[in-house]
Amino acid sequence: MGPLIPNGVIPYEWSNIIAIIIGIAFGFVLEASGFSSSRKLAGVFYGYDFAVLKVFFTAALVALIGILYMDYLGYLDMGALYVHPTYLWGAIIGGAIMGVGFVAGGFCPGTSLCAVAIGKVDAIIYVIGIMMGVFIFSELYFLFQPIYEGSFEGNITLMDTFGVNRYWFVFVFTIAAIIIFALSDQIRKRVKKIFY
């Protein structure tokens, strides 16, 4: 019954080894999908390449449906999974700042690591930038503390916030994603082609 390591099915010592293996797979899939290219990543914001949209939502939905299915079959205890905590203003403001950083640099941390691995100097500079950003945050922590620690709602899920039925939400989300994918192909046809 999953999750395996917290339930002791797999000894704790394996945790970091599994981390490396998962990381290798993560890096491989990201790079093979082209996410080591900042110009490909930025394409979603200008309409010339929607790979980010497709990979992101497909991955989220496959994982979501997979978790629900494994819970249904009794292989995985969904309630034992870590839910990312909700700090309302932290999520909004942090997300907004990240959004600007994403368009400016054309990377996010995971994809920048993939690009570093294949030798892109702009990705290396980006990673240095991230570390500088962490440093600035830590040194000026007193400024950010209210946003960082405030408006804590708990480790809530969408079911707690909106009272929607989990399964209906996933169904509607899937349909919405399929429609968005179809629309994105239509947009791509009408946008000027960029070679990168």
Next chain:
Amino acid sequence: MKKLKIDTNKNSHIYWNPYFGGFLLGILILFTFYMTGRGLGASGAMKSSVVTIVNTVTHSHAEQNEYYSKFIKGNESPMNNWLVFETLGVLIGAFISGGLSGRIGWRVQHSPKITRKRRLIFALGGGVLFGLGAQIARGCTSGAALSGMAVLSTGGFITMLAIFGTAFLVAYFFRKNWI
């Protein structure tokens, strides 16, 4: 003797179908949750690196600082955590994929319409902003948004919408760098 012609650039820009890549990524995230009870992430390793560097250079300052001290426990190195190992794996995995496809090489990727220097400046600025935002939001697109969405975390969805929503809004001002 005739020289063997090997086309080393054949696979340079052929990437996987995004739905296929997304499917595999979804299975991977599912596997990660199944194994560890948590999703994966990326920005955490960079945070650990900064904490470790500051802690090594000035231990007292790190201890007194409210943020660094959250991640320093006794004598154990802040680098001894799951995300750091996963990040090492990401570097290896991307290297393997890039190597097999002929994409390894030192270069600065930029639009032909801007200079190398401009690209590097924006990369640095973008990184600083992203690092800052990732601390405030307690995660990045992989950890908060992607893994958060997989368990229907409200915070994860809000972060995802904030990142992409803001990016779309400000994309116009950065257009010269990309198109």
